[in-house]
Amino acid sequence: MTTTKPTDWHDAKLDFSKDMSYGDYLGLGQILSAQHPLSPNHNEMLFIIQHQTSELWIKLMLHELHAVRQQMRTGDLPPAFKMLSRVARIMDQLVHAWDVLATMTPPEYTAIRPYLGQSSGFQSYQYRELEFILGNKNATLMQVHLSAPENYAKLDAVLTTPSIYDEAILLMARSGLTIEANRLQQDWTLPMQSNASVQAAWTQVYKAPEQHWALYELAEKLVDLETSFRTWRFRHVTTVERIIGFKTGTGGTAGVSYLRKMLDVVLFPELFALRTEL
Numbered sequence: 001m002t003t004t005k006p007t008d009w010h011d012a013k014l015d016f017s018k019d020m021s022y023g024d025y026l027g028l029g030q031i032l033s034a035q036h037p038l039s040p041n042h043n044e045m046l047f048i049i050q051h052q053t054s055e056l057w058i059k060l061m062l063h064e065l066h067a068v069r070q071q072m073r074t075g076d077l078p079p080a081f082k083m084l085s086r087v088a089r090i091m092d093q094l095v096h097a098w099d100v101l102a103t104m105t106p107p108e109y110t111a112i113r114p115y116l117g118q119s120s121g122f123q124s125y126q127y128r129e130l131e132f133i134l135g136n137k138n139a140t141l142m143q144v145h146l147s148a149p150e151n152y153a154k155l156d157a158v159l160t161t162p163s164i165y166d167e168a169i170l171l172m173a174r175s176g177l178t179i180e181a182n183r184l185q186q187d188w189t190l191p192m193q194s195n196a197s198v199q200a201a202w203t204q205v206y207k208a209p210e211q212h213w214a215l216y217e218l219a220e221k222l223v224d225l226e227t228s229f230r231t232w233r234f235r236h237v238t239t240v241e242r243i244i245g246f247k248t249g250t251g252g253t254a255g256v257s258y259l260r261k262m263l264d265v266v267l268f269p270e271l272f273a274l275r276t277e278l
């Protein structure tokens with residue numbers, strides 16, 4: 001008769017007919033059956049999983065940033081700092097993810113591209129929400145989402161309310177720093193515009209950090225996040241140029257030249273401009 005020797009996994013639970021398992025908890029049935037390549041090309045699985053994992057990480061960034069915005073409204077900054085650090089590390093992870101996608105060569109992608117139709121990352125509502133909640137508002141781009149009312153409503157709620165950066169400015173005003181009244185009651189759907197009183201207030205913070213420590217720390221967390229985001233944009237455009245050259249985008253933009261313009265976006269303009277004054 002053979003006897004089983006006790007091992008490190010001897011007491012491991014093996015029967016999940018009645019109990020919640022790993023896959024049940026994580027909803028793996030749904031997640032792992034959501035890859036549906038349309039082309040016969042081997043590399044399409046990479047393309048799909050790269051985008052799906054990016055969207056999952058963006059979902060987590062949004063989850064964190066909505067909580068950050070709430071904590072900023074109530075003035076509870078230490079938990080917000082921790083969440084902002086997490087968001088910046090997620091963005092760094094997405095920066096490194098470009099290395100995986102860059103293993104796809106132009107002929108490999110060319111075999112997949114005709115199957116993508118007019119779909120494009122340009123239509124990612126989570127990505128647009130990420131831009132909006134950080135302050136890069138663009139009301140025109142809402143049109144893309146008219147055909148999906150639930151996504152439209154969520155995006156509209158973020159478009160029409162103060163961004164994380166607006167909340168930082170409101171917080172500065174509540175802390176006694178002088179901010180122009182117009183900037184505190186503006187139309188929140190407007191694109192980012194630099195404001196002299198905001199820059200002057202941040203400059204005061206940076207010139208006397210010990211008097212404004214929480215705002216100082218918040219500012220540096222935002223600069224960290226913007227730095228990671230800029231790196232993501234840069235890796236996107238360089239990876240795209242490497243794979244499709246200067247072809248127009250499936251989403252209808254000029255492609256690389258559109259993405260290059262996006263490198264000029266500054267999410268928190270005064271935080272960068274003030275550095276010249278220090």
Ligand code: HEM
Pocket residue numbers: 050051054055101109119120121122123124127236240243244248249250251252253254255256258259262
């Ligand atoms: C082979 C890989 C990729 C190519 C060739 C590519 C190409 C492009 C192009 C040409 C655009 C401009 C819009 C258009 O006309 O289509 C665009 C936009 C965009 N792509 Fe990609 N992309 C790639 C991978 C990715 C990945 C992995 C993500 C991650 C989620 C992504 C997210 C986006 C987003 C969010 C936009 C909109 C950017 C904005 O409006 O600022 N792309 N992409």
Ligand SMILES: N[C@@H](CC(=O)c1ccccc1NC=O)C(=O)O
Pocket residue numbers: 051113116119120121122244248249250251
């Ligand atoms: N805009 C890309 C297509 C593309 O990359 C894409 C298509 C469908 C789903 C996600 C995509 N990724 C990012 O834009 C292109 O022009 O090739």
